[in-house]
Amino acid sequence: MRKERTFLGYSRENGTFGIRNHVVALATSDALNPLARQISQSVQGVVALTHGAGRCQFGKDHQQTQRTLRGLIANPNVASVLLLSMESTLAAEIGADIAKTGKMIEQVIIQECGTIDALARGIRKAAALAIAASEERRRPVPLDALTLAVECGGSDTTSGIAANPVIGKIADIIVDAGGTVILSETVEMMGAEHILAKRAASDDLARKIYAMVDAVEADAKRRGIDIRGTNPLPDNIRGGLSSIEEKALGAIIKGGTRPIRDVVEYGETSRQKGLILMDTPSGAIDGLTGMAAGGATMVLFSTGVGHPAGHPIMPTIKITSNPKTEVHFIDNIDFSVTSVALGLTSIEDAADKLLEEVIKVASGKIVKAEALKQLENGIARIEPSI
Amino acid sequence: MQKAIVLDARDNVATAIADLEPGDILTLKEPGGGSDSIQIPAAIPLGHKFAREDISRGSDIIKYGEIIGRATREIGRGTHVHVHNLESIRGRGDLA
Numbered sequence: 192m193r194k195e196r197t198f199l200g201y202s203r204e205n206g207t208f209g210i211r212n213h214v215v216a217l218a219t220s221d222a223l224n225p226l227a228r229q230i231s232q233s234v235q236g237v238v239a240l241t242h243g244a245g246r247c248q249f250g251k252d253h254q255q256t257q258r259t260l261r262g263l264i265a266n267p268n269v270a271s272v273l274l275l276s277m278e279s280t281l282a283a284e285i286g287a288d289i290a291k292t293g294k295m296i297e298q299v300i301i302q303e304c305g306t307i308d309a310l311a312r313g314i315r316k317a318a319a320l321a322i323a324a325s326e327e328r329r330r331p332v333p334l335d336a337l338t339l340a341v342e343c344g345g346s347d348t349t350s351g352i353a354a355n356p357v358i359g360k361i362a363d364i365i366v367d368a369g370g371t372v373i374l375s376e377t378v379e380m381m382g383a384e385h386i387l388a389k390r391a392a393s394d395d396l397a398r399k400i401y402a403m404v405d406a407v408e409a410d411a412k413r414r415g416i417d418i419r420g421t422n423p424l425p426d427n428i429r430g431g432l433s434s435i436e437e438k439a440l441g442a443i444i445k446g447g448t449r450p451i452r453d454v455v456e457y458g459e460t461s462r463q464k465g466l467i468l469m470d471t472p473s474g475a476i477d478g479l480t481g482m483a484a485g486g487a488t489m490v491l492f493s494t495g496v497g498h499p500a501g502h503p504i505m506p507t508i509k510i511t512s513n514p515k516t517e518v519h520f521i522d523n524i525d526f527s528v529t530s531v532a533l534g535l536t537s538i539e540d541a542a543d544k545l546l547e548e549v550i551k552v553a554s555g556k557i558v559k560a561e562a563l564k565q566l567e568n569g570i571a572r573i574e575p576s577i
Numbered sequence: 578m579q580k581a582i583v584l585d586a587r588d589n590v591a592t593a594i595a596d597l598e599p600g601d602i603l604t605l606k607e608p609g610g611g612s613d614s615i616q617i618p619a620a621i622p623l624g625h626k627f628a629r630e631d632i633s634r635g636s637d638i639i640k641y642g643e644i645i646g647r648a649t650r651e652i653g654r655g656t657h658v659h660v661h662n663l664e665s666i667r668g669r670g671d672l673a
Binding site for chain 2: 347348349351352378381382383386407408411412413414415416417418419422428430431433434435436437440441495513514515532533534535
């Protein structure tokens with residue numbers, strides 16, 4: 192029955208489906224962030240994507256930033272893009288790589304004209320893109336067109352007891368319908384990686400899962416750092432989480448129970464459908480941005496003690512099962528499953544209600560992070576710049 | 578309305594779903610049937626754990642039916658289990 196469920200989405204030329212129709216003003220490096228923000232403030236329907244990745248990154252960081260920028264542009268929630276660049280070489284490279292998305296791409300190169308003329312050119316081009324995008328219409332598309340990111344931030348022990356199990360049910364529903372779910376936050380698999388590895392679709396994927404988590408732990412050991420205090424964080428500890436193992440065992444539940452079909456790098460788009468693991472840091476902004484670049488169009492985000500932010504191009508549904516957070520953090524909470532934690536509602540019944548909310552948001556209902564503009568983009572980094 | 582939850586029959590800790598007061602007597606439903614009555618000697622905040630049984634120093638602390646850390650001291654039945662008496666065994670670069 193659920194297989195026949197549809198939502199109202201945007202059909203893109205490359206065969207993907209979006210749930211938003213954003214025109215994006217994309218800063219290709221940190222120096223373009225102010226221009227991106229100014230253009231976004233000046234033109235209706237234009238979202239600024241800013242980040243801290245500057246020029247002179249090299250090696251893995253350069254690759255990661257470039258992969259992420261291209262992934263963000265390709266995201267199905269993006270209708271068209273205004274590329275903001277310092278100089279013409281990078282703009283041309285990105286422009287060539289993203290041509291196959293079929294999206295309208297415009298660019299402004301600030302070294303050609305300086306800030307004031309770049310702003311004028313940017314506003315003019317962004318306005319034209321916004322007007323063109325406004326002619327796109329939503330139409331019914333099946334649930335399998337959804338790529339769902341699952342995330343937690345400001346976790347506590349209630350997250351693992353109720354919010355994450357309810358999200359996990361939705362993950363299973365989306366995967367069973369033929370859609371895709373992305374689970375990330377590698378350090379929050381530490382202590383639970385054996386459970387994920389058992390669900391890997393191949394031995395090679397199981398080895399990748401262990402290797403991904405081992406790399407984080409080996410890094411802590413190489414640097415002589417006790418990760419306690421960094422993860423779990425002080426607010427996690429106040430919320431009752433005592434160790435990374437406990438946090439991880441609760442966190443992975445939000446990915447559901449289905450086989451793991453792929454393990455991808457930060458910001459990488461998988462060719463597989465079904466449940467995908469992405470190797471990301473555990474900070475929410477970095478993680479959400481990686482999954483947006485990987486093609487996710489919506490986020491189910493559980494919070495225990497409270498986390499305000501969503502991603503600018505992916506509607507982020509905030510879900511809590513903490514009875515106190517449900518009250519004092521209500522301005523930022525879209526969906527409460529406190530009654531599941533209290534034993535008054537079953538996980539299945541709560542998931543049925545959440546699925547209706549997922550379909551509404553996929554069809555255009557805005558979430559609180561969008562209404563309150565609590566939106567942030569940020570690209571994770573691996574090593575220092577030179 | 579339950580005030581605490583046991584997630585797996587193998588668990589030696591339960592999680593408070595409400596602020597628990599000293600002297601509270603709880604009935605813990607056990608996954609798979611049965612129940613257990615337990616008295617809480619000192620306050621436990623919402624979301625925090627307490628021992629379902631006496632746990633000896635160096636023993637595994639079990640939740641979700643999995644190891645979440647190790648007891649760094651004796652922990653009596655009904656008492657608070659947290660970072661003061663449970664230590665993580667993963668990501669410990671300080672021990673490497």
